[in-house]
Amino acid sequence: MVKSYLKYEHSKTFGLITSSSSNVLWAAHEDAQNATVRHAGAGKAIVGAGEEVLCWDLKKGELVSRWKDKDCVAEVTAVARSHADPEIFAVGHGDGTIRIWDSRIASIIVNFNGHRSAVTVLAFNDEGSHLASGSKDTDIIIWDLIAEVGLYKLRGHENQITGLHFLHPKSKSARGRDQDENGNEGSEAFENGGNARSSFLLTTSKDAKIKLWDLESRHCVETHLAQSNGECWALDVSPDGSGCVTAGNDGELKVWSINMPGLARNALQVNGEAEQMYIKERGSMYRQNKDRTTGVQFHPQGRYIAAHGSEKAVEVWRIRSEVEVQKTLARKRKRRREKLLTAQRGSVNDDMVNGDDVAEDLATADVTDVIVPYVIVRTGGKVRSAVWGRGKAGKALHLLSANINNELELYSVPTKNADKKKESSEPPEYNRAFAVDMPGHRADVRAVALSSDDRMLASSSNGALKIWNVRTQSCIRTLECGYALCSSFLPGDKIVVVGNRNGELEVFDIASSTLIETVKAHEGPIWTLNVHPDGKSMATGSADKSAKFFNFEVAQESVPGVEQTVPRFKLVHTRTLKVSDDILSLRFSPDSHLVALSLLDNTVKVFFVDSLKLFLNLYGHKLPVLNMDISYDSKLIVTCSADKNVRIWGLDFGDCHKAFFAHQDSIMQVAFVPHNQDGNGHHFFSSSKDRMVKYWDGDKFEQIQRLEGHHGEIWAMAVSRTGEFLVTASHDKSIRIWQQTDEQIFLEEEREKEMEELYENTLTTSLDQNDDAGEDKTEVVAAGKQTTDTLTAGERLVEALEISLPDLEAMREWKQAKARRANVAAPDRHPIFLYTNTSAEAHVLSVVQKIKAAALQDALLVLPFHQITALFTFLQIWAEKQWNIPLTCRILFFMLKLHHKQIVASKTMRPMLDGIRRYLRQALQSQKDEMGYNLAALNFVGSQVRDRGSKDYVDEATWDEEEVGKGNKKRGFVDVA
Secondary structure (H helix, E strand, O other): OOOEEEEEEEEEEEEEEEEEEEEEEEOOOOOHOOOOOOOOOOEEEEEEEEEEEEEEEOOOOOOEEEEOOOOOOOOOOEEOOOOOOOEEEEEEEEEOOOEEOOOOOOOEEEEEEEEEOOEEEEEOOOOOOHHHHHOOOOOOOEEEEEOEEEEEEEOOOOOOOOEEEEOOOOOOOHHHHHHOOOOHHHHHHHHOOOOOOOEEEEEOOOOEEEEEEEOOOEEEEOOOOOOHHHHHEEEEEOOOOOEEEEHHHHHHEEEEEEEEEEHHHHHHOOOOOOOOOOOOEEEEEEEEOOOOEEEEEEOOOOOEEEEEEEOEEEEEEOOOOOHHHHHHHHHHHHHHHHHHHHOOOOOOOOHHHHHHHOOHHHHOOOOHHHHHEEEEOOOOEEEEEEEEEOOOOOOOEEEEEEEOOOOEEEEOOOOOOOOOOOOOOOOOEEEEEEEEEOOOOOOOOOEEEEEEOEEEEEEEEEEEEEEEEOOOOEEEEEEEEOOOOOEEEOOOOOOEEEEEEEEEOOOOOOOEEEEEEEEEOOOOOOOEEEEEEOOOOEEEEEEEOEEEEEEEEEEEEEOOOOEEEEEEEEEEEEEEEOOOOHHHHHEEEEOOEEEEEEOOOOOEEEEEEOOOOEEEEOOOOOOOOHHHEEOOOOHHHHEEEEOOOOEEEEEEOOOOEEEEEOOOOOOOEEEEEEOOOOOOOOOEEEEEOOOEEEEOOOOEEEEEEEEOOOOEEEEEEEEEOOOOOOEEOOOOOOOEEEEEEEEEEEEHHHHHHHHHHHHHHHHHEEEEEEEEHHOOOOOEEEOOOHHHHHHHHHHHHHHHHHHHHHHHHHHHHHHHHHOOOOOOOOOOHHHHHHHOOEEEHHHHHHHHOOEEEEEHHHHOOOOHHHHHHHHHHHHHHHHHOOOOHHHHHHHHHHHHHOOOHHHHHHOOHHHHHHHHHHHOOOHHHHHHHHHHHHHHHHHHHHHHHHHHHOOOOOHHHHHHHHHHHHOOOOOOOOOOO
């Protein structure tokens, strides 16, 4: 009988506030957008956390919502918010996919997949109808959110995209239409044939170039060198669109002016020559920190700029008003005049002295006279992303920073007081208003330990020990400790012992949240500790080449000034075992007879617990053994090493049962299932720096399952006493729980799944390489990407066409024969038509409708040309019956564009195209008539409502003045609908 195993699945993630891979967004509370509701909150922070997006309440420090797609394991790399609908967000992932989320219902609206590598930046246009995405693959894709398709791909940059911003210059006629409030100009805009607002896209890349793209004609208008030294890492455009700032290496910020009126004129020209330059360099500024500038952002009011690198600071710059700039220029002119007078006394004529009195134009002023440093906000950790929050006008500025050390901070910065005549040279005083830092560690979690009842989890890092409720994932206690390397609950689950890098053992009481005792146990770092199975003692192993044994005792201590004693827990050192090298791991056998030590010399030594005499020497690993564990029956010991191998040894004779290559990087920890209730006592888990956890059968020496999910090296792992779940902690700051399910898995099926995954990965990689080799390096190409989903969708369509076309012809012949004579037997049809009781054309349409809109074009590319005739046959039937006309037109136009030369040259397809054109014209005309009728009816109903139920708005103040002037009576109140 084939042996089956129970499957482990990822169930929960906690301890992660914000990832260092994604940017942060600030959003107001939903009820704060309603003017009638007073809300005193600090807003929300939307951040990427692993493969999820988290929404935090900044004032309460609580998690508001969690957005997760169960089918996605790639980490979030970019988040953007729509300007038109603030509840719509775009989320880019490390595998090149993009998901559009509606935060109101926390669900995905549409998926896009077009990039070959991680998405780095996203941007919505003002109307919220289009999305631009930039990636590490150097491509920019424009997505149509309404049609749910990728429009085109822009190529021209030679490195990863770092900045995107839509520009919408308004022409005079467009501005006039926008300012009219009657709402009757929509039809005029359509009649004039165009877009009232043309679109341009401003992009920057690590190749140090800034490019301006015309999205109407789909070409690059301008290219400039954005940074003078190396790469360009950030871009932001001022709220009014008149200028932008790019940032690069050595703290350099470059300021550019954008000629928006010129862009508007360019959009209205048909064949006219372009103006000389739309983007013009205005000058450079330099941050105080000379590191790489990774982020820059204008304040929504346009008066302040925030810039940051990877240091613990955000620098705020202030844009001076026109009056301040004129005063500065006047001071400079006066200073120059005085210097000229002192340098050339008497020899200077009046014309030279008064020549500088001509007022300088603000457009030619130096950028350092316009933009001046305001304040440097020192943050609690290295900044990954910073964004402005919207507060009340005239009040303090709100600056939200997401730090690499897993925390969010909201700072309040006072604004420049324009009433003060005397300028103060001191920078304004800012303060940290709110922070989200409790639900996670600042540094990597180095050790995790579970309580005896599996209800509490202790996680320790550099500076903090946190106690978690496993069921609710809430942090119960946070205690300060040293640089923790190992930890364990003591029997009773009321005390936690932590071993740190200074050689100290710190004993914490969880109930009172106090440090009971600090024992200087070793001279070097304590790498490992283990509690004896009898629960009365413990042992520690250190880099000082010794293992020490401690007993647990409760001593009576006298209280000063009172004749009473209180019981106090103490660790009493009893024995010391000296060895030849540093001890990396220590384990007692469950039967209490043996203690195993792994040393830095690649060996494992097994001693008797009672006499501390050497029992076994285990040789075989090529690099130091980092961790080990002993099975429940004390018969097997499993060791893992930095040589990426796992070895299983017998504890009776010390023979190596099996050695196998387990991971792609150093294996940090192994752990047996602690019991044998389900016959799984010899099953064990291994965790590695290759970000994977693997589940092994120690008797068959087979890999049972591979658990993927972490986005960083896995440092620590703990298996529950019941074996129903395990906990892992990683460099990505997350703690994950993997739960045992009732689903059975078989080794053969797991191997087949792994082979299928490997085949699919190589297939999609080869397809991408073929695309790259086949495409010429033109600026604009189709926004498509072949994936396994599009390939299977195309194969399903081919299969549907192959079975439907013969059925269509057979049914047509049967109907003709039946018209001639009544007693004609029905033809033999495919079982799928008999089962669903549908016609061939309806079956093909249902198959096409099941293909996602974003993947339809890539699925149609799979069709061979000899199937095009069959597809056009069904397109003609759909057009004749007026079935799903938008989808029919979309397929028709794409196939005509793709195979235009072959279709035009084919004699058989020309009459078919004539028929499709005739039917489509009829269908479109009927739809046009229907829409026109509905519009006319709506206009009529609207005019009726206006005439009956409302009056024009009248301003009472001006009405009173006019009536007094005319000598008439004062007008009464009217209802305003």
